[in-house]
Amino acid sequence: MARKIGSHSEITGPRIREAALRLFARHGFAAVSMRQIAAEVGVQAGTLYLYTADKQALLFDLMQDHLTELLTATSQIETGGTPTARLIAFARFHIGYHLDRPDAVFIAYMELRNLSPENFATIEHLRRRYEDRLQAILQAGSDCGEFALPDARMAGFALIAMLTGVTGWYREGGRLSRVEVQTLYAEMALRAVGRRAPD
Amino acid sequence: MARKIGSHSEITGPRIREAALRLFARHGFAAVSMRQIAAEVGVQAGTLYLYTADKQALLFDLMQDHLTELLTATSQIETGGTPTARLIAFARFHIGYHLDRPDAVFIAYMELRNLSPENFATIEHLRRRYEDRLQAILQAGSDCGEFALPDARMAGFALIAMLTGVTGWYREGGRLSRVEVQTLYAEMALRAVGRRAPD
DNA sequence: GTCTATAGTACGATAGAC
DNA sequence: GTCTATCGTACTATAGAC
Numbered sequence: 001m002a003r004k005i006g007s008h009s010e011i012t013g014p015r016i017r018e019a020a021l022r023l024f025a026r027h028g029f030a031a032v033s034m035r036q037i038a039a040e041v042g043v044q045a046g047t048l049y050l051y052t053a054d055k056q057a058l059l060f061d062l063m064q065d066h067l068t069e070l071l072t073a074t075s076q077i078e079t080g081g082t083p084t085a086r087l088i089a090f091a092r093f094h095i096g097y098h099l100d101r102p103d104a105v106f107i108a109y110m111e112l113r114n115l116s117p118e119n120f121a122t123i124e125h126l127r128r129r130y131e132d133r134l135q136a137i138l139q140a141g142s143d144c145g146e147f148a149l150p151d152a153r154m155a156g157f158a159l160i161a162m163l164t165g166v167t168g169w170y171r172e173g174g175r176l177s178r179v180e181v182q183t184l185y186a187e188m189a190l191r192a193v194g195r196r197a198p199d
Numbered sequence: 200m201a202r203k204i205g206s207h208s209e210i211t212g213p214r215i216r217e218a219a220l221r222l223f224a225r226h227g228f229a230a231v232s233m234r235q236i237a238a239e240v241g242v243q244a245g246t247l248y249l250y251t252a253d254k255q256a257l258l259f260d261l262m263q264d265h266l267t268e269l270l271t272a273t274s275q276i277e278t279g280g281t282p283t284a285r286l287i288a289f290a291r292f293h294i295g296y297h298l299d300r301p302d303a304v305f306i307a308y309m310e311l312r313n314l315s316p317e318n319f320a321t322i323e324h325l326r327r328r329y330e331d332r333l334q335a336i337l338q339a340g341s342d343c344g345e346f347a348l349p350d351a352r353m354a355g356f357a358l359i360a361m362l363t364g365v366t367g368w369y370r371e372g373g374r375l376s377r378v379e380v381q382t383l384y385a386e387m388a389l390r391a392v393g394r395r396a397p398d
Numbered sequence: 399g400t401c402t403a404t405a406g407t408a409c410g411a412t413a414g415a416c
Numbered sequence: 417g418t419c420t421a422t423c424g425t426a427c428t429a430t431a432g433a434c
Contacts, residue, residue, distance in 0.1 A: 008417070027312060031229035034410060047418055049411065110309060113226060150383055154375065158387055161364025162357045169356045176353065184349055188357055192391040207399070232427065246400055248429065 013051045015041045020058050025103035029059050029114045059111060060119040066104040067126035073097060074133055083141030084195055090134055091186040094163045099178060102167050109164070131160055138193060148194030159189050212250045214240045219257050224302035228258050228313045258310060259318040265303040266325035272296060273332055282340030283394055289333055290385040293362045298377060301366050308363070330359055337392060347393030358388050 019040035023032045034055060038045040052058040077093045080086075098105045108127070115123060135156040141147035149155050163185060170181060218239035222231045233254060237244040251257040276292045279285075297304045307326070314322060334355040340346035348354050362384060369380060 012417080028227060028229050030227050031313065033408075035408085043417090044419055045410085046412075046420085050417070055410070114230065150386070151375065154380070154383055155387065157364060157368045158361045158384065161367065162361035162391075165356060165360025165364075168360065176350065181353070184353055185357065187349075188354065188391045191393060192361075192387045194390060211399080233429085234427080242399090243401060244428085245402085245430075249399070254428070 012041065012043065012047070016043075016048060016051050017058075017062060021062055021103050021107065024059065024062070024111065025106045029055075029107075029111045056114075056116055056119070059107075060115060060123070062104065063108050063111070063115070063123050064126070066101065066108050067123065067130065070097065070130055071126065074130060083137055083144065083146045084190065086137045087141065087147075087189060087193065087195075088186045090137055091159075091163055091189045092182045094160075095166050095182045095185055096178065098164060098167050099170060099181075105164070105167055131156060134160060141193065141195070146195055155193055159192065162192070163189070211240065211242065211246070215242075215247060215250050216257075216261060220261055220302050220306065223258065223261070223310065224305045228254075228306075228310045255313075255315055255318070258306075259314060259322070261303065262307050262310070262314070262322050263325070265300065265307050266322065266329065269296065270325065270329055273329060282336055282343065282345045283389065285336045286340065286388060286392065286394075287385045289336060290358075290362055290388045291381045293359075294365050294381045294384055295377065297363060297366050298369060304363070304366055330355060333359060340392065340394070345394055354392055358391065361391075362388070 016037065020032075020037050023036060023040060034048055035045045037058075038048055041048075048058075052061070074090075074093065077089045081089070108123070112120060112123065135153060138147060138149060138152040138156050138159075142149040142152045166181060166185065170176075170178075172178075176184075215236065219231075219236050222235055222239060233247055234244045236257075237247055247257075251260070273292065276288045280288070307322070311319060311322065334352060337346060337348060337351040337355050337358075341348040341351045365380060365384065369375075369377075371377075375383075
């Protein structure tokens with residue numbers, strides 16, 4: 001990966017972010033040095049500071065972009081339908097989206113404590129907006145009697161944790177296909193909220 | 200917290216471990232320095248090495264002790280009964296035990312990547328033994344038709360993630376009591392595996 | 399058993415050459 | 417736009433005084 005002197009700003013920026021995402025996910029933000037990131041990209045450490053104000057900003061940007069894109073993508077599946085249909089769609093979307101971006105998901109859930117207070121507040125707000133979309137589905141289902149929920153808010157936390165947990169064990173090419181996992185988890189989610197999956 | 204020269208080996212050791220547990224959970228293993236731990240205890244950094252070979256051993260011992268105690272405690276609730284009763288007991292135990300030890304739980308799930316390969320293998324084996332106890336309950340329930348499970352192994356992963364997620368949002372003195380949370384989660388777990396909670 | 403002091407290394411970030 | 421070089425600081429771990 002020897003590199004020559006020259007102008008590569010259009011590709012170096014994204015490459016820095018990709019390397020940081022991978023390294024932060026693998027070893028943790030605090031355990032990764034700017035020198036490691038630079039080595040992965042093939043530039044010197046000082047060069048990184050042309051593309052980020054400091055290490056903290058690099059982490060924040062990765063998390064903010066991930067959550068912003070997540071919210072944008074979620075908007076597309078948020079259209080009407082019964083609470084049951086919406087919950088199925090949410091579960092399938094959540095699993096598919098998260099399995100496609102294991103590193104970004106891992107960082108967004110694990111590196112919150114390495115954010116500055118201001119950055120933490122921003123990220124938490126974005127995450128809250130995402131979780132609220134599931135809460136809204138559960139509340140609607142509870143209100144119309146389609147779901148049997150003693151506590152919609154708690155059920156939301158439980159479902160998010162259950163669905164996100166897929167990223168901890170699923171391996172591409174394993175015993176279960178992605179579609180099978182999506183189907184089985186959606187079914188468990190429906191059962192957990194007191195609604196049998198329509199089949 | 201000023202301290203004088205003298206002999207305190209019997210209390211310094213545990214205090215170091217308590218401080219390390221709290222700091223690792225709060226800021227992450229890689230982000231905490233030996234100096235910080237020493238300052239929290241009220242000794243100098245060099246003193247820590249009378250009680251631990253190095254920083255890595257400190258982390259490993261905390262995780263190993265937590266999981267060993269978890270397995271010991273689990274053995275007590277593993278006695279017979281129907282799969283339904285056993286799953287309820289497991290869910291209630293898991294939540295109660297984890298809510299009592301938020302720092303140890305957090306570290307055991309978050310700092311795996313900061314373990315050396317050998318230490319990682321040991322810890323993973325212990326965790327696997329714990330998860331197998333839930334898998335055994337689910338498999339038994341599936342075999343005798345008490346649970347409707349397309350895939351007992353996947354359901355085990357889903358339930359563990361759901362139950363452990365409680366530590367992420369539950370606050371003592373909040374809207375829901377610990378017993379209420381235990382009851383509601385056990386109910387969701389039973390529903391998720393295709394068995395209605397007996398009531 | 400704890401301290402002070404320090405060796406040896408690595409870090410984040412910056413300055414200035416090319 | 418990237419490099420080399422470096423400043424100032426912090427780290428893990430150890431040695432030896434008390």
